Amino acid sequence: MKRPIYVFLLVLFLLACTASAQNVQGSKCGDALRHYSTAYEYMKQGNYEKARELLTKAIEDSTTYVDAYIALRKVYINLGDINKAIEICMSGLSCVLEKIEENVKDVEEELIEANRKLTLALADLYAKIGEPEKADEFFEEIIKDDPKDANSWDLYAYYHYKQGRIDEAIEYYDKAYQLDPENKGIAFRLGDAYFAAGRYKDAVGLFTKVKETFPEDIDIMKKTAESYYNLHEYKKAIEEYKAIVELAPKHVSSRIQIGNAYRELKQYEKAKEYYHEALEIESNNLSVYYQLINLELGRKNLNSVKKYLDEAFKIYANDPILFALYGEYYYRLGIEKMSNKEWNPSIERYEKAIEIWQATIKKAYDPEWKEYARKGIERAEKMIEEVKKVRW
Known part of the structure; x- marks a missing residue:
C-alpha cells in the first residue's frame, strides 16, 4: 500500500x-x-x-x-x-x-x-x-x-480530547493506561476524560488512585470533589473541598462548592456560612451572590433576597444575571401579594417582573439567560391573567 x-x-x-x-x-x-x-x-x-x-x-x-x-x-x-x-x-x-x-x-x-x-x-x-x-x-x-509505547497512545488520546472526541480519547487513554498502569499522569487524564463523558464513578476511582501518590495536589483533589458532587455524594464532596481549604485557605471556589453541597443536603445555614466566608475573601465575587440569592429564593426569604440583590447591584449595576434574578424577586412578590388577595399590588409586581425581564433580554449575551427571561415573562403574564380571573 x-x-x-x-x-x-x-x-x-x-x-x-x-x-x-x-x-x-x-x-x-x-x-x-x-x-x-x-x-x-x-x-x-x-x-x-x-x-x-x-x-x-x-x-x-x-x-x-x-x-x-x-x-x-x-x-x-x-x-x-x-x-x-x-x-x-x-x-x-x-x-x-x-x-x-x-x-x-x-x-x-x-x-x-x-x-x-x-x-x-x-x-x-x-x-x-x-x-x-x-x-x-x-x-x-x-x-x-511501537504499539506498546504508552506515551504515543497518551498523545493520541490527548489529541482526540482536545478535538472534543471524548469517547475515542477514553479508548486511547485506556490503552495507554493498560500499558503503563503506574503512570499517574495517564491515570489522571483518563479520569478527566471519564469526567468529561459524565462517567463520574469511573473518574473518581482513577482520581483516588492518583491521590495516593499526590495527596496534596489541589487539581486532583478538586476533580475528585467535583466527581463526588456530580454523583450526589455530597458529604464526600464536602470532605474533599474542606481538605482543599485546609491547604489553600483562600480557595474561594471550594468554599462556594462546600456551600452548594450543604444546600443540596438542606443544611441552609451551613451553606450560608461558607458563602459568607467566600465573600470575606472576595467581597466582589458575583458567583457567591448568585448562590445566596438562589438559596434565599428557594427558602422564600424575599427580604434577604432583596438585601443580597442590593449589595450585588452596587458592585455590578448592569449584570444581566442579576437582572434575571431581580425579575424573579418581583415575580415571587407577586405570588406573595396574590396569596394575600392583594390583587392590584400583585399585578403591579408581575408587571415589574416583566419589565425587568425585558431589560434582561436586551442586556444578556448568554442565550440561556435570554430564554430564562422569556419564560419568566410568560409565567408573569399567565399569573396576571389568573389574578384578573379570581379577583372578580
Missing part, C-alpha cells in the same frame, strides 16, 4: 535536519531567544512578515527551539499559508526526533515535551484544514512503529 506523502516528507525533513544539525547548537542560544522575543512583539503588532523573518533566524540558531516553530506556525496561519505551517511543524518535529535518537539512552524531558507539542500542533493543522483523517493517519504511523 502506498504510504501517505506526508510520511515521506517527514523522512526528507529528518535527513535535511540531520545534515544541518551537525553545525548548529541544539540548545536555545542567546541569539535564538533574542530573535524569538523580538518576533513575538512583531506578532502582537500584526507584523507577520517581520516576525516570520526573525523566527526563521531563531530556528536556524536552535533547531529544537519548539516555541519558535509553534510561533512560526501561527505566523503562517495568519498569513493564510496552512501548507507552509504544516511544513514548519514537520521540519521541527523531524529535528526533535533526530535529537531524541541521538540521546536515546538519556533523553531530556524538554525534548519529549517538544515532540509532544509539535505532534499536536501538526495534527491540529490537519484538523483545521478539514482533514482530521490525516491527523489520525499521522498518529497511527507513530503508533505502528
